[in-house]
């Protein structure tokens with residue numbers, strides 16, 4: 001095995017993207033290249049950056065700032081109950097649109113209060 005750095009092709013939100021200078025191992029018998037564990041982490045970090053995925057720190061900040069349990073956060077965001085914990089422990093990627101949505105709620109407490117109280121619901125049923 002030869003360790004080298006080369007560009008690595010993968011997909012991001014349905015598009016083919018090329019991650020630069022990724023650490024890989026090349027088999028000197030069949031000439032095939034494989035990501036090393038470090039290379040794999042590099043690809044993940046690059047994809048996170050590219051897709052503007054919200055970080056686990058930001059998700060935790062969202063919970064802390066509004067004193068929410070993961071269950072409450074899931075209810076307010078209208079997502080599955082287990083989704084939030086999958087996001088928090090990094091097992092599931094948060095979409096770019098959901099990331100920007102949560103970031104907006106972190107930045108604008110008034111927007112969060114409106115979402116939590118859903119005044120349009122009262123208006124609709126009145």
Ligand SMILES: [Zn+2]
Pocket residue numbers: 027028029030031032
């Ligand atoms: Zn081989």
